[in-house]
Amino acid sequence: FRISVIIKFCRRLLETDPRPAFEIPTYMAMASSSRAAIAISMAVQNSSLSKLQSFNGIFAIYKKQGPTSADVLNTLKKALLKEAGVANPNPRKRNKQPLKIGHGGTLDSNASGVLVVGIGEGTKMLTTMLAGSKKYRAIGELGKATDSLDVTGNVIEEKSYDHITKEAFEEKLKQFTGEIMQVPPLYSALKKDGKRMSVLLKQGQEVEAKPARPVTVYSLSLQDFSPPYFTIDVECGGGFYVRSLVDDLAKALCSCAHIKELTRTKQGQFTLEEHALKEDRWTLTDITQALQPCPKPSGQHKNVKKAKSKHMPTPSESKGGDGDTND
Template identity: 70%
Template sequence: MAGDRASKLLALSGLFPVYKAKGPTSAQVLSELKGKLLRGIWLKEYVKKRKQTLKIGHGGTLDSSASGVLVVGIGDGTKMLSTMLSGSKKYTTVGELGKATDTLDASGTVTEEKSYDHITKEDLESVLKMFTGDIMQVPPLYSALKKDGKRLSSLLREGAEVEAKPARPVTVYSLSVSAFQPPLFTLDVECGGGFYVRSLVSDIGKSLSTCASVKELTRTKQGPFTLEEHALREGSWDIDTVAQTLQEYTSLLPAEPSAKRLKTLDNDQNRSDHLSEYV
């Protein structure tokens, strides 16, 4: 029975989205998912005989203080995770005017407070034009970006001095205000890869002659997967449900890349900390 389940697990291949709750890191969510899929299976002994490997990873870090869609690749699906990293994403974020933090969100230490009484909804909507389209953005210091192989956020927490990364080109496809109740405001954002909503909210605050930070952040869509329609909740993290989900969602995915492209993506993923393996 365990052998049959191990065989079924190793046969899983494709992309599927899970719901990441606020609190755990993306890596911790992936670890919890793997633990549930491996429950009752002596996989290490099984793969030694079959010389197979379980590959599983996620397609883009979601902040621990954020919630929403986290796309998971399993089997050959890990070769497609690069398309999730670079592809379109949608977020809903609640920003707070008049308060800046070192992490640019509510998880950090307050570094500055300023008046925001002068700001109207019209003012906010007006500055959003500056942040739509192809723009330059400086990533947050507290981020998953790396220096000498270590994440900037880890270096900062260890007390190391870290220089800000240079501004880089990013794309914002759409940006709108859905609520304005000072000091809080809610934005709906659709963006491309490498974009940081925390930097956006901070930059918006500066453009309004105040400061701002993210209070809440939810990823509502990544690639073709939406939070409401597709994301598997923790209670559904089992082999049979994942197998059925992979089959149902195949039609949502783009055509598979060429063999040469697959090899390149596979090499990229083997170097990525988004990919974990059981051998």
């Protein structure tokens, strides 16, 4: 409202409204209050959006079992944009999007745990900032193998497991510690002819397994053994699949197995207990406190990265890793 509009409104009111003229100041105060309220509201919204757009860094959130990593990221993005005052935010629409956000290290729909998010310039630094080990806790089931190596797949084989003892299990774990060779699962985010192998398989196409590749297991321990179920903790390097580990381990024990539950408890410097924000804390205030700032890449670094971008995969696809089946 402009002052001139308020004056015209009052004059018209005097001509048409039989009420005493002393009520006019009340109307003017109401109009001025509305104007102030609108101005304050707009200022708050602009301030919140500017604050959100100023974020540059990475932080960790908790991904629950069920949705894909992409779905979780869209939920986070929608919540932040809504808090910042963006009307009807569409997180899936990338063109003219006021917020740049991405995640590093995909977890599939059946997995839960630490999902690291990059925001602003942080999206360019995910690979660098996440260098290091990852930790998982996996619950497996002996006696049944599935095509996806986890509980979401179809059972393709059943074998006895009565002969497996806790001592034999722990002894066999030693063979899978250190530098080992591992064949990635068919159902994975690894690509063939530009398409994810898991997608090709769901389309009914035949896919050959990728060749074995070197991976690193820093530590591997048995936490519980209650056949047919067992729980293991794994600390590994990039490109490692816990699903393949469980499958290979069971075969070495003359049986078969698959993963029932998988939780990532650590990625890079982020741990599940200390850093992963649950959905009720996906707010500007909480993220401000949790954000780990990233140094902005130098001009030379930008040019090198731009030159390589045509040939290099995204952070979540760079080496693959357990849990990246479906996203």
